Amino acid sequence: MAEPVRTASIAAKPQQRHEVRRADLPLSCPLPSQAVWNEHPRVYLPIENEGGHSQCPYCGTQYVLID
Template identity: 45%
Template sequence: MSANVQTPKAVVEVTAADLQGPGVVFCPNPKQTLWSNHPKVYLDVATTGEARCAYCGTVYKLKAGEKVGHGH
């Protein structure tokens, strides 16, 4: 038997400028096609550097070297 490991549908690299509010991105993102839409969810990328959408499995990763600011 093989282990049941969920591979991401896609990996989307984001920059600090792509983050909204307190360091989140939303999924589905504007680049995804209409047929794959699900309810909009906000994913915290700033805390750990990545987040996975529970609906579609897309992983959002902060690009290497990006710094998340804590104020504007």
Template identity: 50%
Template sequence: MSENPLDSVRKERQITVTAADLPLCCPLPDEPVALLHPRVYLDPVKSGKAVCPYCSREFLFTGEPPKGHH
């Protein structure tokens, strides 16, 4: 029996991210983009959060911003 590719999709509506997760895109790199929505890059650093315009997941930034990020 094959694994369902949607099993790798995170179910949380809010996802905490750090500088190590940048550049941030939704769907996340390990999620099957072909089965979800077009990949969009988000900047959660400036305001502390970013919301995906396709699926409305919120990405909350914690920690120190990366050097040189404006």
């Protein structure tokens, strides 16, 4: 009798939201200060062109420009 196929369970990450200031621009994800700097390739987000809100296409982290 064959064993049942087991699939790896991937825990969903809680969606994160970060507030950033103009002094933090250019904005990249992950942020240089984050311990997960090697989680995915660094991507620069055009937060000013997107009305002050950007979302990382890799991890879904949301960024909000507060000044």
